[in-house]
Amino acid sequence: MANSIYGNPIVLDTFTSAIDLGNTLYGNSNATFYVEWIEWEEPVTISDTATITNARGDAIFNETATSGSQSLIKYFHGTPVYGIKIDSSGVTSGKISIMLR
8 A cells, every 4th residue: 555645634654765744745844734643553563663753853653562453542632733754764564644633
């Protein structure tokens, strides 16, 4: 499957290169996203990690799997996030869903 960045939720499952959603969608790495939640679905093994940052490099989602095939969700309740980025090594398995307001 390929990344689906034009829907809501945004679904990301291919992490072979860095992802900058603000730049890709709006030509602006600092674009404002009103995030409802971020979910990491189906990490494969214990100790797999998922890290998502804002435009400044601050982690907005930073999780480590404690069991295989679990899903982890973080609720933002419409909080503005300035830029959403994932490094090429930022998600070691599974997929990321980002629900926007």
